[in-house]
Amino acid sequence: MSGETGERPLVAVVGAGLAGLAAAAALTRAGVAVHLIERSRLLGGKATSFEVGGIEVDNGQHVVLKCCTEFLDFATQLGMRSSLRFQPRFSAIVLTRDGPPARLRASPLPAPLHLAMGFASYRHLTAADKLRVLSALLAARTPVSSRLDMATWLLQHRQNARTRRAFWDPFLIPALNAPLERASAQDGLFVIRTAFMGRRDAACIGYSTVPLARMAEKAAALCETVTMRSRVTSVVVRDGAVTGVRLDSGATIPCDACVLAIPPRRVAAIFADSNLPGIEGLDAFETEPIVDVHLWYDRPLNMLDFAAILDSPVQWAFRKGTGYVACSLSAAGTLVSRPQSELVAMADAELRAVIPALRGARLVHSACTRDPEATFVPTPGLRRPNERTSLPTLMVAGAWTDTGWPATMESAVRSGRAAARALTPALRAARARALRGRAPTGVRGVEMLRAV
Numbered sequence: 195m196s197g198e199t200g201e202r203p204l205v206a207v208v209g210a211g212l213a214g215l216a217a218a219a220a221l222t223r224a225g226v227a228v229h230l231i232e233r234s235r236l237l238g239g240k241a242t243s244f245e246v247g248g249i250e251v252d253n254g255q256h257v258v259l260k261c262c263t264e265f266l267d268f269a270t271q272l273g274m275r276s277s278l279r280f281q282p283r284f285s286a287i288v289l290t291r292d293g294p295p296a297r298l299r300a301s302p303l304p305a306p307l308h309l310a311m312g313f314a315s316y317r318h319l320t321a322a323d324k325l326r327v328l329s330a331l332l333a334a335r336t337p338v339s340s341r342l343d344m345a346t347w348l349l350q351h352r353q354n355a356r357t358r359r360a361f362w363d364p365f366l367i368p369a370l371n372a373p374l375e376r377a378s379a380q381d382g383l384f385v386i387r388t389a390f391m392g393r394r395d396a397a398c399i400g401y402s403t404v405p406l407a408r409m410a411e412k413a414a415a416l417c418e419t420v421t422m423r424s425r426v427t428s429v430v431v432r433d434g435a436v437t438g439v440r441l442d443s444g445a446t447i448p449c450d451a452c453v454l455a456i457p458p459r460r461v462a463a464i465f466a467d468s469n470l471p472g473i474e475g476l477d478a479f480e481t482e483p484i485v486d487v488h489l490w491y492d493r494p495l496n497m498l499d500f501a502a503i504l505d506s507p508v509q510w511a512f513r514k515g516t517g518y519v520a521c522s523l524s525a526a527g528t529l530v531s532r533p534q535s536e537l538v539a540m541a542d543a544e545l546r547a548v549i550p551a552l553r554g555a556r557l558v559h560s561a562c563t564r565d566p567e568a569t570f571v572p573t574p575g576l577r578r579p580n581e582r583t584s585l586p587t588l589m590v591a592g593a594w595t596d597t598g599w600p601a602t603m604e605s606a607v608r609s610g611r612a613a614a615r616a617l618t619p620a621l622r623a624a625r626a627r628a629l630r631g632r633a634p635t636g637v638r639g640v641e642m643l644r645a646v
């Protein structure tokens with residue numbers, strides 16, 4: 195076998211984001227040697243951490259719900275489950291400039307009745323609007339056309355500007371990282387059904403209490419080899435089977451299979467101009483940015499855990515430490531190109547407008563993290579490929595593949611695990627051939643999948 199380590203087949207996993215790390219962990223558990231290759235200096239991809247002014251911060255405020263079962267299982271396997279902090283039941287503080295905070299909280303009743311009681315005391319909606327929302331939640335169980343956008347679906351179900359402002363936009367825009375006019379109704383309704391219409395605790399919000407890079411480091415430690423700051427430019431294929439990957443340095447890493455856990459654009463580059471059939475529709479993926487503004491004040495904010503903010507570009511604010519608040523701006527559009535000073539001033543002003551305890555506080559430190567291509571936009575009619583390619587030993591992975599979930603950490607983990615499972619038959623066959631001492635026959639030369 196081309197990349198065999200002892201009696202174990204060797205798989206090259208390209209990309210050390212959550213999808214690649216989940217694939218690597220699953221393959222390692224199956225007895226496969228993994229060579230992890232990452233083009234940046236950081237592990238974790240979209241869910242990583244780095245130092246800003248001597249302080250380690252995440253590259254974005256990532257949250258996880260209790261319905262994210264594959265991600266939670268992944269964290270458990272890595273010994274990181276205890277680092278995730280969850281609320282005991284769904285509860286969201288919603289702040290506005292024009293009055294006291296409101297709380298949307300689940301009751302102990304069975305789903306979906308658990309939300310009805312919470313709506314009863316939710317001051318940002320009138321009684322008539324609460325009935326509108328509850329009626330639409332019940333209608334969310336009905337399948338819809340893949341061509342329908344979420345904003346149109348809301349109009350069809352009698353939602354108005356008030357219900358969008360106080361309920362749909364604060365929860366769906368961050369979940370989809372897209373304006374609802376551009377997002378598929380199928381994806382939006384999946385979020386509603388899974389988080390709010392499923393188990394009573396499904397929508398409980400959690401986040402990591404340690405930098406996200408710790409999880410990435412734990413997963414990478416399972417690999418046989420880790421190569422950083424190296425870009426894979428091509429996959430070497432011999433007689434229909436992967437035999438190696440080529441780096442931008444010119445070096446070739448031998449392997450028996452490969453998982454490309456990278457964004458669609460980079461997958462398309464590797465498949466470009468090759469004689470092998472690629473994956474259709476990769477050029478249809480659009481992306482949307484996310485901006486996070488990190489603010490440190492001279493006093494603790496004990497009254498705030500995390501909260502949504504209405505009528506603000508800062509959709510959610512999270513207390514990350516003593517005096518430290520992370521402001522999340524999803525579907526950031528043109529905000530991603532604004533100077534850091536403007537973003538900091540804007541986020542600081544937004545927080546002071548809705549949190550009275552901040553009005554006498556001094557801002558002592560700040561930072562911004564931006565991702566211009568944070569996630570794909572789940573546009574109506576978008577066809578997401580599954581993990582398989584035309585080759586049994588070449589798979590793709592990423593939150594953008596057809597996991598059934600929007601671009602979340604859950605989707606990334608599911609895709610990586612699916613790619614690992616899909617490789618199993620080919621790796622078993624290759625291992626059996628090696629143990630019998632028979633190499634594949636009928637070699638007709640080497641074909642390269644070249645990157646642009």
